Amino acid sequence: MPVSTRSQVTNQEQNDANQVQRTRTRHRSDQEEISHMNVPIRNPHHGLKEKMKALTLLYEQQKRASLALRNQSPNPQEKRFSTHPSVELLNSCRRDEKEAKDSNLLQNVMKENSMSKMPTKTNSTVTRTFVLPQPPMDDAKENLAMGPDRIIGFPSCARKANVTTTVARKLSMGTSLPQTEPKGVNVQESEKMEAVSEKVIMGGSRILVFVRLRPMSKKEKEAGSRRCVRIVNKRDVYLTEFANENDYLRLKRLRGRHFTFDASFPDSTSQQEVYSTTTAELVEAVLQGRNGSVFCYGATGAGKTYTMLGTMENPGVMVLAIKDLFTKVRQRSCDGNHVVQLSYLEVYNETVRDLLAPGRPLVLREDKQGIVAAGLTQYRAYSTDEVMALLQQGNQNRTTEPTRANETSSRSHAILQVVVEYRVKDASKNVVNKVGKLSLIDLAGSERALATDQRTLRSLEGANINRSLLALSSCINALVEGKKHIPYRNSKLTQLLKDSLGGACNTVMIANISPCNLSFGETQNTLHWADRAKEIRTKEGEANEEILQVPDSGADQAKLLLELQKENRELRVQMARQQQRLLTLEAQSLAANSPTPSSVSSLLTPPSTAKPNERRKTRSSFLNGTCFTPELKRKGAPEAVRELQLLVKTLEAEMERMKKDHALQLKQKDDLIRELKRKSKKSLEGIGTEGVKRGGVLTRASLRPKEPNTGELKSPSHRFCSPVPTAKKRSFWDITTSTSPSVASLNGRKTRSHVISEPAAAPSMLLQPGFARQKPEPFK
Ligand SMILES: Nc1ncnc2c1ncn2[C@@H]1O[C@H](COP(=O)(O)OP(=O)(O)OP(=O)(O)O)[C@@H](O)[C@H]1O
Numbered sequence: 001m002p003v004s005t006r007s008q009v010t011n012q013e014q015n016d017a018n019q020v021q022r023t024r025t026r027h028r029s030d031q032e033e034i035s036h037m038n039v040p041i042r043n044p045h046h047g048l049k050e051k052m053k054a055l056t057l058l059y060e061q062q063k064r065a066s067l068a069l070r071n072q073s074p075n076p077q078e079k080r081f082s083t084h085p086s087v088e089l090l091n092s093c094r095r096d097e098k099e100a101k102d103s104n105l106l107q108n109v110m111k112e113n114s115m116s117k118m119p120t121k122t123n124s125t126v127t128r129t130f131v132l133p134q135p136p137m138d139d140a141k142e143n144l145a146m147g148p149d150r151i152i153g154f155p156s157c158a159r160k161a162n163v164t165t166t167v168a169r170k171l172s173m174g175t176s177l178p179q180t181e182p183k184g185v186n187v188q189e190s191e192k193m194e195a196v197s198e199k200v201i202m203g204g205s206r207i208l209v210f211v212r213l214r215p216m217s218k219k220e221k222e223a224g225s226r227r228c229v230r231i232v233n234k235r236d237v238y239l240t241e242f243a244n245e246n247d248y249l250r251l252k253r254l255r256g257r258h259f260t261f262d263a264s265f266p267d268s269t270s271q272q273e274v275y276s277t278t279t280a281e282l283v284e285a286v287l288q289g290r291n292g293s294v295f296c297y298g299a300t301g302a303g304k305t306y307t308m309l310g311t312m313e314n315p316g317v318m319v320l321a322i323k324d325l326f327t328k329v330r331q332r333s334c335d336g337n338h339v340v341q342l343s344y345l346e347v348y349n350e351t352v353r354d355l356l357a358p359g360r361p362l363v364l365r366e367d368k369q370g371i372v373a374a375g376l377t378q379y380r381a382y383s384t385d386e387v388m389a390l391l392q393q394g395n396q397n398r399t400t401e402p403t404r405a406n407e408t409s410s411r412s413h414a415i416l417q418v419v420v421e422y423r424v425k426d427a428s429k430n431v432v433n434k435v436g437k438l439s440l441i442d443l444a445g446s447e448r449a450l451a452t453d454q455r456t457l458r459s460l461e462g463a464n465i466n467r468s469l470l471a472l473s474s475c476i477n478a479l480v481e482g483k484k485h486i487p488y489r490n491s492k493l494t495q496l497l498k499d500s501l502g503g504a505c506n507t508v509m510i511a512n513i514s515p516c517n518l519s520f521g522e523t524q525n526t527l528h529w530a531d532r533a534k535e536i537r538t539k540e541g542e543a544n545e546e547i548l549q550v551p552d553s554g555a556d557q558a559k560l561l562l563e564l565q566k567e568n569r570e571l572r573v574q575m576a577r578q579q580q581r582l583l584t585l586e587a588q589s590l591a592a593n594s595p596t597p598s599s600v601s602s603l604l605t606p607p608s609t610a611k612p613n614e615r616r617k618t619r620s621s622f623l624n625g626t627c628f629t630p631e632l633k634r635k636g637a638p639e640a641v642r643e644l645q646l647l648v649k650t651l652e653a654e655m656e657r658m659k660k661d662h663a664l665q666l667k668q669k670d671d672l673i674r675e676l677k678r679k680s681k682k683s684l685e686g687i688g689t690e691g692v693k694r695g696g697v698l699t700r701a702s703l704r705p706k707e708p709n710t711g712e713l714k715s716p717s718h719r720f721c722s723p724v725p726t727a728k729k730r731s732f733w734d735i736t737t738s739t740s741p742s743v744a745s746l747n748g749r750k751t752r753s754h755v756i757s758e759p760a761a762a763p764s765m766l767l768q769p770g771f772a773r774q775k776p777e778p779f780k
Pocket of ligand 1: 214267298300301302303304305307409411443445446512
């Protein structure tokens with residue numbers, strides 16, 4: 001009989017319990033098996049609740065960020081602190097940390113709540129929203145990006161900022177994502193890029209594109225605008241399109257774009273920095289005899305004119321470039337001679353106008369030098385101050401009108417062209433003439449019709465501006481795509497920019513953008529075209545230089561001598577011709593027998609006309625550098641002037657001597673005539689009047705004095721002495737050598753020719769008879 005003991009009962013109970021336990025375990029493992037068979041057991045509303053929670057948290061986070069932005073600018077207390085970069089940085093780090101905490105919290109909540117796996121899409125959306133750059137952090141991030149010296153004392157912040165930057169770059173959704181991700185500040189890399197840029201400038205193979213962000217205007221700040229542009233590493237531009245903050249269900253649709261340029265300037269960049277990064281190298285290339293162009297492109301009010309022209313306190317690229325040109329040309333010119341010529345024109349409503357001498361519209365025509373505006377004034381400038389004055393004058397003539405987008409909106413495209421010519425000595429002491437052309441272009445702003453006025457003239461201007469900019473973009477497209485036909489002829493602007501875009505020219509484009517989210521569309525457009533322009537390749541051209549002189553050598557000296565002799569011969573031939581002409585005139589006047597005022601003036605005409613011609617020739621040839629003989633060119637201007645003065649003195653002395661000779665000759669002739677007269681009177685008395693008429697024919701030739709032939713070339717004036725000795729006639733030389741008042745008294749009026757020929761202050765060596773006899777002066 002089985003005896004049931006207490007221990008047995010306990011064991012039984014234990015067994016039963018074990019049985020139950022085993023059953024439960026089996027049941028649990030069954031359940032696990034079931035769950036492993038992908039049959040989730042969960043409340044269907046649970047997922048929705050999680051999503052709702054996440055979105056609410058997200059919304060809170062967005063709201064906090066936008067509140068922080070709003071509070072930041074109007075509060076002067078905060079602004080004061082935020083002006084210091086380190087404080088700003090600290091604030092930014094705190095914000096970052098807070099956001100990171102929020103994000104962790106958000107993720108934890110999601111993890112905790114998720115019984116099943118959270119969809120990856122939702123996860124990434126949350127992260128994306130979290131790392132999208134928020135405007136208040138912009139400056140801090142820019143500062144961080146500027147270099148390690150700015151982040152001393154905040155290593156964790158620095159790391160964090162770098163991480164954020166990298167993530168933000170990953171998230172940028174534009175098509176132009178960078179191929180390689182710049183990690184923080186990579187000095188070596190940026191130096192390498194700079195070297196490439198320099199090479200590009202010198203080689204002229206690609207258009208260099210820079211972006212400049214202007215500061216937020218007071219008006220924009222007051223309107224509560226947000227910053228939609230962020231510049232990192234002085235190269236990358238991040239553009240963010242903000243969705244409507246109340247439309248939080250669409251917040252994940254935030255769009256951003258990323259662009260990389262040769263350099264990008266944040267709003268704090270100085271004019272000098274912009275100039276030295278964008279244009280200084282170009283100016284250097286122009287001084288090497290190459291052509292260069294800089295043009296500012298962007299929406300209306302984006303800061304193009306500020307960049308190009310600047311203000312009196314902060315002069316822009318145009319002024320700084322010209323200043324640099326003058327300084328360098330003066331330092332380098334080997335003979336102190338240089339020519340800086342300026343022209344300034346505008347293209348307004350498809351007409352080209354001269355800004356330095358406003359008048360009728362100019363016509364564009366194409367010649368060997370490219371497209372030129374016929375009749376455009378070329379001013380020779382001698383100093384930067386003069387250029388400033390000319391620019392000021394030109395700008396006063398430029399068409400500007402207040403529009404809703406900009407109070408001083410330029411309604412025309414302005415092109416300033418500077419041609420520099422100077423001489424330098426190269427390494428082998430050759431004198432090299434260099435000519436370079438720099439074009440500085442301030443384009444009118446691209447605009448939406450609604451952004452500006454609706455008035456007829458303004459909208460017509462706007463349409464024309466847009467049309468020419470559209471033509472510019474078509475040219476950019478065609479150039480980028482390597483098309484054969486580039487539609488330059490579609491607008492005056494593109495015709496004028498032909499050289500800069502597709503010619504042998506180093507070109508720089510500065511795209512100006514506004515930071516304001518209200519200008520998002522225009523900014524995106526500008527950045528798009530700037531990005532496209534990076535791909536334009538320009539032709540590589542030869543430097544415009546010419547070797548004028550090689551170092552002295554025996555052969556060159558001989559050549560020089562031959563050249564001088566040739567020049568001398570040509571001058572003598574010219575003089576002889578002039579002399580001949582004078583004598584013909586003298587003969588005519590004598591033949592007229594009684595000199596009338598008009599005949600006197602006609603006598604004087606040759607010298608008076610010859611002189612201005614000569615003067616004009618001299619001036620123009622100076623510009624061309626041909627007024628100097630090769631010898632003088634070599635010696636330099638002061639030496640040349642001294643030698644020319646010496647020459648003038650010698651010629652004056654010669655002239656004096658000739659005048660004396662002539663006076664003597666005339667006296668001899670008068671004596672001779674008197675003698676002849678006396679003889680003829682005697683013979684007339686002898687043979688009667690009839691005989692004279694029939695036999696003793698008096699001709700001019702018979703009365704001509706028989707002078708021994710010395711073999712010298714003499715003035716032929718003696719041939720025209722009057723045979724009629726009734727009154728002593730005043731010869732041409734008597735007239736010209738007597739002072740002008742006597743001439744003036746002829747008709748009591750001073751003519752232009754009198755004025756010119758009056759004191760023989762600057763005697764023309766070409767007009768003096770007998771000059772041909774002058775022995776060639778050795779050219780010192
Ligand atoms: N970098 C800058 N720093 C300070 N102020 C600036 C800067 N850039 C632009 N501004 C200011 O912004 C305003 C508009 O600039 P600006 O006239 O140069 O624009 P714009 O692009 O030439 O416009 P538009 O095409 O209509 O002529 C001006 O008042 C100018 O002083």
